Amino acid sequence: MIIMAKKKGIIKGDKRERELSWSGKLYFPEILKGMWFSFKHIFRPTVTVQYPEEKIELGPEFRGRPVLVAEEGMERCVACGLCARACPPLAISMQAAEVDDPKERYPERFEIDMLRCIYCGFCEEVCPEEAIVMSPDYDFNFRSREEAVFGKDKLVFDKEQLKPRLDWLAKKRNPNFGKVYKFDHTNNIHTLRNRSELKQLKDQN
Numbered sequence: 776m777i778i779m780a781k782k783k784g785i786i787k788g789d790k791r792e793r794e795l796s797w798s799g800k801l802y803f804p805e806i807l808k809g810m811w812f813s814f815k816h817i818f819r820p821t822v823t824v825q826y827p828e829e830k831i832e833l834g835p836e837f838r839g840r841p842v843l844v845a846e847e848g849m850e851r852c853v854a855c856g857l858c859a860r861a862c863p864p865l866a867i868s869m870q871a872a873e874v875d876d877p878k879e880r881y882p883e884r885f886e887i888d889m890l891r892c893i894y895c896g897f898c899e900e901v902c903p904e905e906a907i908v909m910s911p912d913y914d915f916n917f918r919s920r921e922e923a924v925f926g927k928d929k930l931v932f933d934k935e936q937l938k939p940r941l942d943w944l945a946k947k948r949n950p951n952f953g954k955v956y957k958f959d960h961t962n963n964i965h966t967l968r969n970r971s972e973l974k975q976l977k978d979q980n
């Protein structure tokens with residue numbers, strides 16, 4: 776039976792309490808051990824990055840701030856609201872409007888509250904248009920709550936700028952896509968993701 780006696784905030788008699796050896800009670804050998812450990816690191820290669828003067832290149836798997844993908848000067852987003860629905864901290868809000876385009880709708884207003892965003896990537900996962908992706912950008916700041924709400928001026932990027940992430944998603948998301956059955960690419964052309972191909976098909980017919 777563990778006898779617990781609380782005295783001056785110390786729990787005595789708890790079996791979880793570590794028993795110090797004789798040398799441990801002296802402290803001095805432990806201090807020397809610590810200093811020796813630090814000394815050895817002087818001769819090892821430096822891995823510390825002097826941020827913010829130095830920055831590291833991050834791979835496409837890194838989940839930085841979410842951004843919107845633009846295709847031919849227009850965002851792919853159709854303002855379906857799925858990302859806003861899936862976002863755990865309710866960081867996304869948008870207002871849809873209609874357009875004269877096969878996509879029919881676009882987000883007139885699209886905002887992400889970066890004080891709320893937890894970089895979970897759920898928005899990217901649920902988006903049916905591959906219109907919102909996690910960018911490599913981790914270096915941004917704001918001085919007020921209002922500034923932390925990023926609108927389309929800060930969110931929209933051309934797909935070429937986001938190519939590493941889009942390519943990585945295409946490879947990792949569904950590696951069996953089109954491989955396990957007789958795949959006809961033209962049957963799987965997406966109205967938004969493959970606009971240029973869609974135009975070509977229309978011209979041919």
Ligand code: SF4
Binds near residue numbers: 894
């Ligand atoms: S990354 Fe997560 S928290 Fe951030 S906007 Fe997307 S769903 Fe919301």
Ligand code: SF4
Binds near residue numbers: 904
């Ligand atoms: S980013 Fe994707 S999921 Fe979110 S509203 Fe636009 S199309 Fe829908």
